[in-house]
Amino acid sequence: MEYRFARRMGCLPPSFLGELFRVSSQPGVISFAGGLPGTEHIDVEGIARASREVMEEEGGSALQYSTTEGYLPLREYIADRYRTRLGIPASADEIQIVNGSQQCLDLVAKILVDPGDPVGMERPGYLGAIEAFSLYEPVIHTVPLTDAGPDPEIFSDLLAREPLKFFYGIPNSQNPSGRTYTQECRKMIAELLDGTDTLFYEDDAFGELFFDGKPRLPVKRFLPEQGIMSGSFSKIVAPGMRIGWISAPGPVLARFNAAKQASDLHSNFFCQVILHHYLATHDLDSHVRAVSRVYGEHCRLMCELLDDLMPPAMTHTNPEGGMFLLCTLPPGISSMKVFSEGVKEGVAILPGVPFYVDGGGDDTIRLNFSNASPEAIKEGVTRLARVISRLS
Amino acid sequence: MEYRFARRMGCLPPSFLGELFRVSSQPGVISFAGGLPGTEHIDVEGIARASREVMEEEGGSALQYSTTEGYLPLREYIADRYRTRLGIPASADEIQIVNGSQQCLDLVAKILVDPGDPVGMERPGYLGAIEAFSLYEPVIHTVPLTDAGPDPEIFSDLLAREPLKFFYGIPNSQNPSGRTYTQECRKMIAELLDGTDTLFYEDDAFGELFFDGKPRLPVKRFLPEQGIMSGSFSKIVAPGMRIGWISAPGPVLARFNAAKQASDLHSNFFCQVILHHYLATHDLDSHVRAVSRVYGEHCRLMCELLDDLMPPAMTHTNPEGGMFLLCTLPPGISSMKVFSEGVKEGVAILPGVPFYVDGGGDDTIRLNFSNASPEAIKEGVTRLARVISRLS
Numbered sequence: 108m109e110y111r112f113a114r115r116m117g118c119l120p121p122s123f124l125g126e127l128f129r130v131s132s133q134p135g136v137i138s139f140a141g142g143l144p145g146t147e148h149i150d151v152e153g154i155a156r157a158s159r160e161v162m163e164e165e166g167g168s169a170l171q172y173s174t175t176e177g178y179l180p181l182r183e184y185i186a187d188r189y190r191t192r193l194g195i196p197a198s199a200d201e202i203q204i205v206n207g208s209q210q211c212l213d214l215v216a217k218i219l220v221d222p223g224d225p226v227g228m229e230r231p232g233y234l235g236a237i238e239a240f241s242l243y244e245p246v247i248h249t250v251p252l253t254d255a256g257p258d259p260e261i262f263s264d265l266l267a268r269e270p271l272k273f274f275y276g277i278p279n280s281q282n283p284s285g286r287t288y289t290q291e292c293r294k295m296i297a298e299l300l301d302g303t304d305t306l307f308y309e310d311d312a313f314g315e316l317f318f319d320g321k322p323r324l325p326v327k328r329f330l331p332e333q334g335i336m337s338g339s340f341s342k343i344v345a346p347g348m349r350i351g352w353i354s355a356p357g358p359v360l361a362r363f364n365a366a367k368q369a370s371d372l373h374s375n376f377f378c379q380v381i382l383h384h385y386l387a388t389h390d391l392d393s394h395v396r397a398v399s400r401v402y403g404e405h406c407r408l409m410c411e412l413l414d415d416l417m418p419p420a421m422t423h424t425n426p427e428g429g430m431f432l433l434c435t436l437p438p439g440i441s442s443m444k445v446f447s448e449g450v451k452e453g454v455a456i457l458p459g460v461p462f463y464v465d466g467g468g469d470d471t472i473r474l475n476f477s478n479a480s481p482e483a484i485k486e487g488v489t490r491l492a493r494v495i496s497r498l499s
Numbered sequence: 500m501e502y503r504f505a506r507r508m509g510c511l512p513p514s515f516l517g518e519l520f521r522v523s524s525q526p527g528v529i530s531f532a533g534g535l536p537g538t539e540h541i542d543v544e545g546i547a548r549a550s551r552e553v554m555e556e557e558g559g560s561a562l563q564y565s566t567t568e569g570y571l572p573l574r575e576y577i578a579d580r581y582r583t584r585l586g587i588p589a590s591a592d593e594i595q596i597v598n599g600s601q602q603c604l605d606l607v608a609k610i611l612v613d614p615g616d617p618v619g620m621e622r623p624g625y626l627g628a629i630e631a632f633s634l635y636e637p638v639i640h641t642v643p644l645t646d647a648g649p650d651p652e653i654f655s656d657l658l659a660r661e662p663l664k665f666f667y668g669i670p671n672s673q674n675p676s677g678r679t680y681t682q683e684c685r686k687m688i689a690e691l692l693d694g695t696d697t698l699f700y701e702d703d704a705f706g707e708l709f710f711d712g713k714p715r716l717p718v719k720r721f722l723p724e725q726g727i728m729s730g731s732f733s734k735i736v737a738p739g740m741r742i743g744w745i746s747a748p749g750p751v752l753a754r755f756n757a758a759k760q761a762s763d764l765h766s767n768f769f770c771q772v773i774l775h776h777y778l779a780t781h782d783l784d785s786h787v788r789a790v791s792r793v794y795g796e797h798c799r800l801m802c803e804l805l806d807d808l809m810p811p812a813m814t815h816t817n818p819e820g821g822m823f824l825l826c827t828l829p830p831g832i833s834s835m836k837v838f839s840e841g842v843k844e845g846v847a848i849l850p851g852v853p854f855y856v857d858g859g860g861d862d863t864i865r866l867n868f869s870n871a872s873p874e875a876i877k878e879g880v881t882r883l884a885r886v887i888s889r890l891s
Contacts, residue, residue, distance in 0.1 A: 108694075108695070108696050108724060108725055109696045110696075110698075110748075110750050110751060111611070111664060111696055112610055112611060112754055113609065113610055113611055113612055113613045113616075113635070114613050115609070115613075116610055116754050116757070116758075119757055119761065122757060122760070141564075142564075143563060143564055146559045146560070146562075146563055147559075149558075149559060149562045149563070151554065151558035151559050151562065152558075154554070154558070154562065155551070155554035155555070155558055158550045158551070158554060159547070159550070159551060162543065162546070162547035162550060163547070166541075166543035166544075166546070166547055167538045167539075167541060167543050168538070169739055170538075170541045170543065170546065170737035170738070170739040170740065171535060171538055171541070171737075171738055171739050172533075172534075172535055172733075172738045172739065173739065205763075206598060206763040206766070206767070207763055207764060209762070209763050209764045210762060210763040212761075213761060213762045213763065217505065217507070217634065218504055218505055218508055219503070219504060219505055220505055221505045221506050221507075224505075235761075235764070238760065238761040239761045239762070241761075242609065242758065242761055243505070272503060302500075303500070304500050304501050304502075304503055306502075332500060333500055341564075345562035345563075345769070346562070346563055346564045347561055347562040347563050347564065347565065347767065347768040347769045348562065348767055348769050349763065349764070349765070349766065349767040349768070350767075356502075358502045359502060362504055362508050365508070365511055365514060366508075366634065368514070368630065369511065369604075369605060369627075369630040369631045369633075369634055370601070370602060370605045370631070370762070371597075371598040371599055371601050371602040371605065371741065372599060372601045372627070372741070373741070374598070374741065374767075375598070375739065375740055375741040375742075375766075375767045375770055376739040376741070377737070377739045377740050377770055378767055378769055378770060
């Protein structure tokens with residue numbers, strides 16, 4: 108038979124990631140390619156205890172069907188954390204639980220984007236967002252990301268030119284660049300968007316992971332009725348549970364809820380109850396502080412090694428938090444070549460290409476510093492320096 | 500600001516289910532409205548033990564990111580069960596894990612349906628499928644479901660007339676009717692579809708729950724290259740884990756995988772590992788036999804009470820398995836009226852209306868028999884009889 112797929116399937120960018128990750132997980136390869144938190148920073152014992160106690164106290168109900176919104180005490184915990192950490196007047200009504208914040212990308216596009224609709228994002232932009240959005244066939248416009256945030260002039264021009272359904276950005280420790288918007292940039296974005304019909308979709312996967320332990324104010328703080336904000340427990344508790352959330356204005360959240368119900372009824376309730384029990388009986392702040400401190404040390408080490416071992420024409424971003432940094436390669440070196448030669452040398456990086464939805468990016472590579480040990484970082488960057496030197 | 504939602508959001512049928520379930524969960528109301536398995540049939544102790552052992556033996560990896568396809572040992576278990584129970588030559592490569600089989604409905608429509616594309620389903624048809632499909636803006640054609648399966652003549656005419664992307668059906672203990680296709684009907688469907696470019700999407704949420712404990716051969720058995728089949732652990736182990744699966748021909752599964760990755764990266768891995776450990780260390784067959792036997796007793800009891808207490812003009816289906824039966828009301832009585840009057844009398848039913856995507860159905864109600872105790876079934880049907888008598 109002839110399989111007749113929907114047109115949208117032709118809009119998905121070619122995914123070479125599966126192949127990349129397969130290659131980079133070969134034995135002996137030090138991988139800076141993935142995006143995994145360090146497994147040693149997952150509190151397995153604490154989560155084991157929470158699982159035990161939930162099963163003893165309320166196993167039957169935790170294993171039943173539940174509501175699309177998600178477990179109320181968990182939503183209250185998230186709202187409370189927004190209030191105390193960020194000064195956002197959030198309530199549980201404004202929070203919905205999803206399967207990791209990736210699901211927000213899918214559902215936000217689903218409720219907002221008709222084929223041909225303009226949406227905006229950073230360049231480079233998060234690959235998972237590009238994939239999720241593409242299946243709804245938008246026209247994606249990009250704004251170059253500077254060290255301070257999206258380029259203000261280009262952002263403003265784009266807004267004046269295109270009736271964007273939303274602009275998607277990661278103000279805190281962006282993926283792939285590791286850049287953080289300045290507070291001035293956040294206010295500027297809010298001011299430019301205020302009074303338009305464009306939503307700001309703020310992906311806050313990394314906001315808890317600032318090395319200095321200090322939160323930054325979200326754009327939503329300055330633009331409450333136009334701000335969609337997503338968060339995730341994947342980077343601060345455990346990714347395997349696939350629990351994230353969205354916070355959005357009422358009318359947006361109502362549609363989001365309808366789309367979520369049609370997509371998968373609700374997120375796994377068993378993990379929601381265990382996660383909430385874990386959060387209620389453990390000190391997340393001190394856990395997150397410890398993890399951020401370690402990631403900060405890894406990041407500094409990686410930056411120092413890059414400064415010491417790479418040719419001066421190779422530059423890198425200087426993250427204040429998160430899990431990634433972005434290198435710009437010396438002129439004439441292709442990131443795809445660095446990948447293939449790197450694997451032979453025993454080090455895997457992620458080529459920048461898939462983060463540039465409108466082309467380019469082959470002069471950049473993304474490096475992850477959260478998953479490898481300091482020893483592996485030393486050895487990995489040393490191997491990478493050999494590759495760069497050979498290709499120079 | 501003006502929120503500008505995508506056109507597809509206007510295609511979602513009005514959802515009064517949320518309201519229905521809220522009303523029907525009031526204290527004192529006996530509910531036949533929902534679709535929950537009996538909580539007493541969830542092996543909380545067994546799952547607690549599996550959770551403990553997983554956390555001790557492999558907690559760190561169970562809490563990390565994983566692959567989009569899902570946990571290989573779990574996929575092998577599912578493929579093995581297809582081989583031994585149904586004689587389908589399945590392998591783990593042909594199986595992917597999803598967030599309950601509802602997610603298959605979303606993703607199958609996502610990869611196959613462009614706006615305006617024709618798809619087929621049973622009348623009455625599963626409400627969750629109607630909701631999931633509608634967001635991809637198909638034209639849904641229905642075929643009346645008889646006691647033997649979809650009406651063969653109308654099915655054949657529809658196939659000749661419309662180049663359906665797929666026909667969606669629940670051959671085993673259909674939701675909402677409780678009907679099961681005969682083997683002749685399954686073969687007839689396979690013969691009619693053979694040689695066309697129409698897929699048969701077989702939702703097998705209830706195939707393990709035949710009261711006689713005997714499996715029925717799926718349509719996919721007679722039509723392997725055109726058959727998509729979904730299954731779920733929600734009804735046989737625990738719904739709160741949200742773990743289901745899809746089995747499909749290679750080219751379909753490859754697109755499904757890409758869409759799943761864009762939607763939420765992967766299903767919660769923690770539950771996949773626990774579920775597999777539970778299945779590997781417990782006898783699912785004997786558990787499922789016991790549950791099916793109880794559901795069979797509940798069903799027979801409900802049918803007998805309906806026969807004894809209702810006016811002769813009210814008829815019902817006679818399920819061989821599953822969790823639901825469908826009543827046809829005496830002429831002139833509205834299912835919506837039965838719902839509102841029922842709640843006052845302390846019994847909740849599900850009006851048939853939302854299962855009829857092209858209108859009608861107000862003369863039918865769906866009753867669930869898996870969640871209430873025999874005592875509650877007796878009292879609930881007695882209350883329902885008073886409502887019907889009052890409305891007659």
